[in-house]
Amino acid sequence: MRRRRSRKGLEQHSGANGVQDAKNPECGGRRRGGTLQAGDMPGLMTKHRPFKKRRDRARRVSSAFFVIVLLSMLTATTAARAVPVTWSEPEAEFRLLLVLRGNTRWPAKAGFVSFCTSPYRPETSAFTVRRLDGVPVGTRRLWVRDGEPVKLMFDTSSGERSYYLYIGPKDRLEEKSFEPQSGVILETRPAHAFRIGSVDQFRKVWEAAGEPYGRSVVPKIFDGINRFGPSTEFMSRYRGWFELKEKGAYEIATVADDLAFVLIDGRTVVEWPRGKNLWRHRSGEVHAEVELDKGVHEIEYLHLQQHHRSVAMTAWRKKGADRFHLMQDGVYRPVAHFDPSAWMAADPDRQPGLVTWRIVDSLELDDRAVVRAEFRVRPEDEDLRYRWTFDDGTVVDGAAVTHIFLRPGRRRFRLQGLDGRWTEQEWKGTVRVHRRWEERFRWNEEIFDALRPHLMERDLASLPVEDFTYFMEWASSAHDLELLGRSVDEARRRADGLKRDAPEALLRIGAYYARARKHEYEEAEQWFRTVIGLDSAPAPLKDRARLELGALLLKAYGKPQEAQQVLKAVRPPHLSNRLQRRLRFLDAERLLIAGDTGRAREAFERLAAGTRMDSRSVLRRRATAQEAAAALDEGLTEEALDRMRGLMLEDPRERLDLDRIDLLRRIYLRSGDLLRARVLCASSLPLAVSDRERSELLYALADVYDRMGREDRARETARRIIDEYPYSAAASRAAGRWK
Known part of the structure; x- marks a missing residue:
């Protein structure tokens, strides 16, 4: 039975489309100021045939889209079922089924996959990709590090939508080489020199930079952060490949902060020198013309970032065009993304599942971060009960768990599979925990509000010393007296051990009691003097304690002579630049409190000599x-x-x-x-x-x-x-x- 539409229903059905259809004569809507009026709605649905045709066409398109999605799912399922049971690599210990992602660009001559690595060590493993019929294809390692996701590129020119990835010992499994000329590959490294004036100088500094931060496939040359590490004092190298259908003249532009070079086919085209004003030249003013032949070309983008905001981007236009356009994902030769699906081991008893993990979010203050990570075992065996034990003493049950690390670094975990008879299957892994680099802002109040209840419930007594002292410093930077108070209470209980293993925690106790909302100055003074008198405390730590004690004697007690004796023993080379400036500030404060106003004014003026007065x-x-x-x-x-x-x-x-x-x-x-x-x-x-x-x-x-x-x-x-x-x-x- 056909359902009759009411006027109210018609208006709801049209919704915002009424405004859009008013601009389309095919809909039969009357124009009144560029929009359809409410009175036009009944006629739109009942009198005008063009709308009915448009509605039927939309239905046919929806039906066709549904059929396409269904067929793609059936194709993937059929491919998975058609997997031969033969093990094409006898020396391999594990195998992953790689399936083409649904929303990726296809067809493509290169594929990309990223996957977690437990239970094996990737740096001692080899990776080879084969088609489902066992034919090997070329493979390129992009990033292989213990405790981090492995990133590979492989040859997909055969057009297959599913592949097998075999993993085995490096000395027994052969990898077929592959040089992808598709997409954009980004690598970043730490920067140790900043006086660079040419491409050759950049390459020398690049080679001397040391261990890279990371390497991966990215959609385009357009970034405002370091995707793999800290976003200050780093270098980036992008390599991309694009294909032109015809020969022509093009203009290539860039915007950067601080330094950038753009090379096409190995030839320098555009240079963004250091010191150039980013905001005055952000509309393509820095560009150059280049003649490009038909075919595949390589673009290389070299970028150096020192301080402040990072910017790296390229744009282009045909000669004579009005505007520059970003070199988007569609410009470059496509790279198809694959997802790991089915997993199996050569020895079924060795491993009940593959462990995966990801960094969910993080909170960083003063270069210290608390990180939340998610762990999962796949596929999940319903007959097993999973128990995770992390190296900070936390034990959590479940196939999928979330854990908050109170200290970044390479962290260990153990996963046990317990069956009904309590027969254990166990494996161990390592994870490199770090701040979520993709987050532009290191601190987010919503994330803090979500994590705080879990941090308040955390058993600090079971934490290792390194985790406990790190978290104590982080809580101090967060200015959360409840979190810091819990840490201080635990530190007092651990005081004897901390004097030997982590005397810096005792300094943090004193700083806690010296805070404006605590102002328990006698307690603070006692802890500062304890650190100064410890044989196990390093000299820089003792000088920091003297600095805190001198500030306390001056500002809380008003004792300039006693403070002077304490501050005289401080050796400035042991302090950071910021603490050295604070030491000079305290010396000027001492003169003011002692009543020597003239010399105090002169000292404050000298301190302010480099202050900007614009x-x-x-x-x-x-x-x-x-x-x-x-x-x-x-x-x-x-x-x-x-x-x-x-x-x-x-x-x-x-x-x-x-x-x-x-x-x-x-x-x-x-x-x-x-x-x-x-x-x-x-x-x-x-x-x-x-x-x-x-x-x-x-x-x-x-x-x-x-x-x-x-x-x-x-x-x-x-x-x-x-x-x-x-x-x-x-x-x-x-x-x-x-x-």
Whole structure:
């Protein structure tokens, strides 16, 4: 029975298509301002035949698409069923069935597959690809490292949609070589030199760079990150192949940061020199003309990135065309992507399944990352119960599990298959855990909110020392006092062992107690002095402890002479550039607290000698102060204090600004850090010039004394305001508050 459509149903059926169909005369819609009106809907469905034809044609297209998808699935299934049972490589220990991915470009002369490597070591293994009838095809290793996914390219010119990948010992299994001239292959390496002015110099630095970060097939030359490692101080080399149907003149353009060379068929075409302004030349201004013959051509893109944002891209156009276009995936010769499907071992009793893993997400702060990874065994045996044991002591059951690593690196795991009789099948593997390089932003609040409950429940007592100390540093950088508090409690229980194995954890305990929201300064001082007195602590660690102790003596206790004795023992070469700058800042702070205002001003001015004073930098620093004030209004005292510390380290003259001093005082008061507030107010009095400024600072000091319970000092300071500045607003308030 035919279903009758209501007017409401017609409008819902048309939806947004009504606007699009108004531009198409075939639909019979009347134009009113470029769109169909509501009154046009019934006529559109009932009176106009063209819409019915269009609807029937859409149905036929949908039916045809469904048939194509069904046939492709049947073809893959038939291919899998038609796999011969013969083992074409007698020396191979494992075999994977590679099946053409559904949404890949096809046909193609080269295929690409990426797969995990457990239970075998890839660096001691050989890989050979064969057609289903046993005929070998050429194979090219792109990336083979223990603990990382293997990446291979192989010859698919035969047109087969399924292949066997055999894996065996390197000394017994022969690999047939293959040189793919399709797609784009990217490799990145660390950069150790940056004064490069030519392609030859780039190649020399490239060869001396050492171990690559990674290598893989990518869709195009268009990146803003390092896909395989840190996105600063790295080099990239792209090699791609494209085919022209006819001879012609083309213009090749590039945009890069910091340095790039574009080569066509081995000849340098375009150069982006270091120091060139990225934003002023981002529309194809850096380009060159090249004559290209019909056929296959190779493009090579060499890129060097030092700091800040990474950019690497190429574009082209035919000579005389209006606009440049990115050299997209469709420009290059196609590479078909394959997925590993069926898996089997030559010895069925050796391995119940293949272990796969992937990095789900990560959170990185100060070059320390917490990483979440997913592990799975395939195919899953319903008669077995799987148990995963990771090298940090965590035990998880299930065929598919998620684990949070508290420290990156090469991590080990053990997987057990337990049957009903508790007969164990066991195998081990290694995984290289690292930050998820594809994530442009290293910190994501949503990911942190998702991981935090799991981190709070983690059993820190069972963690190895390396994992525990690493996580403690990470929690400190995250400014999460609950996470850090759990770490500190565990560190106190482990104190005897940490003194010998990880004295840096004791320094972190002291820093925790010295924080603005804890301000347990006697406890902090005790831990700092413990680290300084440890024979097992290295000299740089002791100097960091002296730096922290000196800052505590200055800013919390107001003891410049004692702090000077501690800071004198610090050897600057043991400190990073940032800590060396902090040491000089503390020396200027010491002069200010000691009352030597003139020398203190000179010291702060010398520190600020390299500070940028252009209008943009000045506005940015003002914005930082405003962000600190906004964070304080929201009760985020840790964030507000961090912004103010960063601001004063960037431009030390901000320490002499009374507005900044007042904001810092309010941050200390909101966090309950009365000791630091007292020292700040007392040391800033000589900076005040006018009577109003001095009277307000004295009133702030009296307020701090009153909050500390020292009423006698508060009244004494209030009497000083009334006597020295009797006509000030501060004197009026002091008289009313301390009668």
